[in-house]
Amino acid sequence: MKEYSKEEILNLSLDNSFENTLPSIIKYAEEKDPKFIGLLGYCYAYGFEVEQDVIKGIKLLEQAANSYDLQSALYLGEIYSDQYIVPHNYKKALKWYKFGYDNGSAICGLFYNKISKLYSDIEKEILSEKEMVLSNENKVLFEEFMKSNKA
Numbered sequence: 268m269k270e271y272s273k274e275e276i277l278n279l280s281l282d283n284s285f286e287n288t289l290p291s292i293i294k295y296a297e298e299k300d301p302k303f304i305g306l307l308g309y310c311y312a313y314g315f316e317v318e319q320d321v322i323k324g325i326k327l328l329e330q331a332a333n334s335y336d337l338q339s340a341l342y343l344g345e346i347y348s349d350q351y352i353v354p355h356n357y358k359k360a361l362k363w364y365k366f367g368y369d370n371g372s373a374i375c376g377l378f379y380n381k382i383s384k385l386y387s388d389i390e391k392e393i394l395s396e397k398e399m400v401l402s403n404e405n406k407v408l409f410e411e412f413m414k415s416n417k418a
Contacts (some may be wrong), residue, residue, distance in 0.1 A: 273303070280306055285315045296327075305331030305339030312346060321352050332363065340367035341375050348382055358399075359387040 271279070273289040279288055289310065295303035304327050310317050312324025325346065331339035340363045346353060348360035360382050367375025 273300070276306070280309075283313075283315060285310055289316045289327065296355035301331040301334035302338065304334070305336045305342065308339065309342050312342070312352060319352075325353075332366065335370055337367045337370055337372040337375065340364070340370070341372060341378070344375065344378055344382070348378070357382060361386065 268290060271288050273295060274291065276288050276291055276295070279285070285292070292303050292306050296307040302335075308324045308327025308329075308331060309315070310324070311320045311327060313319065325343070326344075328339045328343050333341055343363035344360045344367065347356040347363065361379060364379035364382060365374045368379045371409065380391075
């Protein structure tokens with residue numbers, strides 16, 4: 268089986284082309300290269316060429332991101348914001364997009380701004396719905412109070 272260079276794997280990974288590259292990814296990950304620890308985590312998280320193991324994938328991605336692999340921070344933001352493999356968790360998505368952005372990833376910055384606006388809009392909508400429910404409850408209570416005072 269062909270051993271792929273790091274550059275070849277990184278180029279192929281841009282298209283999620285992991286076929287036949289997994290042994291090389293594992294080799295470089297075992298050498299503690301954060302980019303390949305992150306790629307291995309991505310493979311596990313999505314089940315590319317391995318049995319899907321979301322927890323293992325996220326742990327590897329976090330390990331790589333915490334070693335300043337900004338692609339892994341982007342992947343973590345994606346995982347938490349798109350609901351494909353885990354439920355939405357905008358706070359975690361924002362955390363990883365902001366981490367990537369603060370450390371020099373412009374694409375993380377774009378997603379951070381997009382998700383933070385979306386998250387803000389969702390919070391406003393939830394607050395508005397809560398206020399409307401409270402307003403309706405207060406209206407009912409007021410009407411009951413008025414009925415009881417007429418008697």
